[in-house]
Amino acid sequence: MSETNIDVLVVGAGPVGLATGLFLGRHGVRALVAERHPGTTIYPRATGLAVRTREILREAGLAESVAAAGSAMASTGGKLIVDTLAGTDLATAKRIWPRQSEQAVTVEHSPTADVSGICPQDRLEPILLDAARAAGARVQFETELAGFDGGVATLRSPGGEQVVHPRYVVAADGAASGLRESLGIGTIGPGPLGGAVLSVLFEADLANLIRGHEFVVCEIGTPAAPGLLLAINNSDRWVFNISYDPDTASPADYPEQRCAELIRTAIGRPGLDVRVLARNPWVPSAFSAEAMRKDMVFLAGDAAHVMPPLGAYGLNTGIADAHNIAWKLAAVINGMAGPGLLDSYEQERLPVARFTVEQAMLCQRNPRLHWDLAGSMAEREQLGMADPQVVSAGYRYRSRAVAESHRELASLSDFAANVDGSPGGRVPHVRLARRGERLSTLDLCGRDFVLLGGASAHRWADAAAEAGRRLGMRVQAYQIGRGCPLVDLDGNWRQAAGISAEGAVLVRPDGFVAWRSTGRSPIPEQTLHDTLRTILDRS
Ligand SMILES: Cc1cc2nc3c(=O)[nH]c(=O)nc-3n(C[C@H](O)[C@H](O)[C@H](O)COP(=O)(O)OP(=O)(O)OC[C@H]3O[C@@H](n4cnc5c(N)ncnc54)[C@H](O)[C@@H]3O)c2cc1C
The missing domain is CATH 3.40.30.120 (Glutaredoxin)
Incomplete structure (x- = not known):
């Protein structure tokens, strides 16, 4: 059994673990990133990259590769509502276009305001992986954190066990974070929101059927197979989300054959050639961790906060966690800062996590207001719903790492009013x-x-x-x-x-x-x- 001393162990090579490895590398710290799976995710999951995530990826030199990876979806938008896809005239079908508010982020406020914010997670992760490795991170797949005791980590891989003595650990091990649990960090929030979803990733050639009527998401209403059809490339790669009651059904009730049948029914083409690639059961949930740090361990990403998908805040909040912790760990490890700087991670990110979970819950409860920003300003204001761009990049930090900051947002809807050069806010773009x-x-x-x-x-x-x-x-x-x-x-x-x-x-x-x-x-x-x-x- 080998024993190693390292500066930072990152547990989990989802987008947040990979981003942490990348950002640490850019600050001169070579992290070990351990991932139990054999490779990056095959599930598209998150597709929407918020303005701040795009800025961070631009800083890392990844703007072009990420835009190229999402280009198949970049020009499409909106939500289509149909009975079945083939049984509805798509030209006249009800369609909801996301309407930005007048105060939305423009090129005056962000260098990435006019850059596409679409990149499926299964395309983003390989880009982050390559960049993390190029920056010096050691990413080990098929390597599971099997134990963590007294600051000593045991990693298990097909080659055997490895004992690692890290100075710091970043727990980017996802919503069911084993580290969070083993450290006794509880969660705050409603937890499971009721119901369960089976996301079925499949291939079927629908290019001719939807050409000229592309969408991001299509709500299918036929009682025989209701669900949400998510476009991954608006051609032959799709996800069909099937909702079920976990008290009376389980993923085992939806074998591949049944999923393919439901998809054919939902599309309205009984003879359609459907190839189910994978099925991913998940439970829409909302919570944040009670703490984002315990001693040498820092929680980041879904390990620290989980939110329902509407609003597309999950991955984006995690990337911002990674960006925040990386420079601080590097500053301490490189001797530029004392350990007190690390206190500011939780002071800054936990309020953002709580605020973002609240905002995602408001989207979940008020989907109409989520889609129609321009037409619902007054209603949104009344409910305390912030503009998504304020949620993404308009918050203010208040911590020991900011001199005289005021956390209160100047406006829930006006991005520029919050990003005005005040300490604690993102530097204004000029x-x-x-x-x-x-x-x-x-x-x-x-x-x-x-x-x-x-x-x-x-x-x-x-x-x-x-x-x-x-x-x-x-x-x-x-x-x-x-x-x-x-x-x-x-x-x-x-x-x-x-x-x-x-x-x-x-x-x-x-x-x-x-x-x-x-x-x-x-x-x-x-x-x-x-x-x-x-x-x-x-x-
Ligand atoms: C259907 C769906 C749609 C979504 N859509 C969006 C969206 O549009 N926009 C958005 O921002 N977010 C979205 N999300 C959320 C987004 O996918 C997550 O927020 C994001 O994946 C979190 O990244 P993460 O790296 O924190 O965790 P994960 O992606 O869960 O990665 C954690 C990793 O840790 C590994 N791991 C766990 N335990 C161990 C261990 N002991 N040892 C080694 N490795 C371990 C896991 O294998 C996993 O690879 C969606 C989620 C779902 C389910």
């Missing part, structure tokens, strides 16, 4: 040009702490370099505006960040504002030095 190259303020962030100042913020820029030198870390400083190498294309950086020409914001490696000074200070070096020391637990 379009820039540098020597002929177009970029976003977000492109300046992602590795180190970064100071972004106005055109006259020389003293803050010098102070950032000096504070970094004194603390033995890199703090990049950029001035934006007239006469600077970074040209503010729309002339709105100061307004977007809420600063004067002499002011600045300090942005963390995850793109969130840690601190802001609206103008100049008599003691800029000391101010930045003290701020960084506090945030990084260097006192």
Whole structure:
């Protein structure tokens, strides 16, 4: 039996475990990612990538590969409602188009606002896997966490058992997280929401039938085979969701043959060639973990929060967890920060998890309001339903890793009102040009702490370099505006960040504002030095 000391063990190579391995690698930490299955998922599951997820993937250089992987679905949208697919005139069938609100994120607010947000999970995971490995992560399939005791992990694989002594563990082991349970971390929330679903992944050539009438989801009403048909490539790959009562039925009641029959009935083509590829039973649930950390173990993704699918928040919230924990673990492991920085993970992500679960529940209870954002602003406001983009990227952190933040959202519907340069929020996106190259303020962030100042913020820029030198870390400083190498294309950086020409914001490696000074200070070096020391637990 081999014994190894490692910095970080990530349990689970779903999207969140793979993303954690990738982001750690980008910060110079080579994690071991252990996954019990022989490969990445075969189930499409999540398909919708929220604006913040797209920004994070862009930062990791994956924007193009992810967009290409989802391109078959990128131009389609909306929900179709039919009796059977072939028995309905699809041109006149009822169709609900998602209607964005007027305050939705546009290219003024995010560099990925106009990028497709569609990529099925079975296509996304191999991209994350390749990127994680390229960044240095060691991803081991057929490797199960068989025991975890006193900080020592036992991994079991076909080659035998391996004893691992990690400094830190990220539990990305999914909704039924064994680590969460073994650590005695309970859950809060309704749990199972009633009913159960069998997701049947199948192949059938429906391209001719639906050409010109593509959809994301089709609600099939025929009493003989009701269900939800999800388009995976709008051609020959589909998922049919069959709901059943778990008190009176089980997945065993739906063998392949019966699933194929139900699919033919739902489509309305008795002779259709249907090839069932896999069946995945699941129970719509909603909960968040009571805690996202115990000692050296950090919960991320579905291990920490599970929500019903409407809203498409599950995977997206998990990717943001991974992005948050990765730079903090790396900062501590690389000696840039003290262990106190890690307290901020739960302080920041647990409120986001709870808020997001609540929002997903509101979508679940009010599907009409979920689809029709533009036509239901007042009703949504009354129920406390936030715009999905506010849920994805408009929240504010309040923790020891943010100076003077205010958690309260300025608006549930107006993304820009929340992302205004205030500490705790995602740094505002402003379009820039540098020597002929177009970029976003977000492109300046992602590795180190970064100071972004106005055109006259020389003293803050010098102070950032000096504070970094004194603390033995890199703090990049950029001035934006007239006469600077970074040209503010729309002339709105100061307004977007809420600063004067002499002011600045300090942005963390995850793109969130840690601190802001609206103008100049008599003691800029000391101010930045003290701020960084506090945030990084260097006192
Ligand atoms: C039908 C369906 C549709 C969905 N649609 C959407 C959507 O549109 N948008 C969205 O954002 N989300 C959606 N979700 C949710 C999304 O799929 C999950 O949120 C996402 O997969 C969570 O990722 P994860 O990595 O945290 O967990 P998982 O994907 O569950 O991965 C956990 C991994 O840990 C492994 N593991 C567990 N225990 C061990 C162990 N002891 N040792 C080693 N490995 C272990 C498992 O094998 C698994 O691979 C959907 C979910 C379902 C079921």
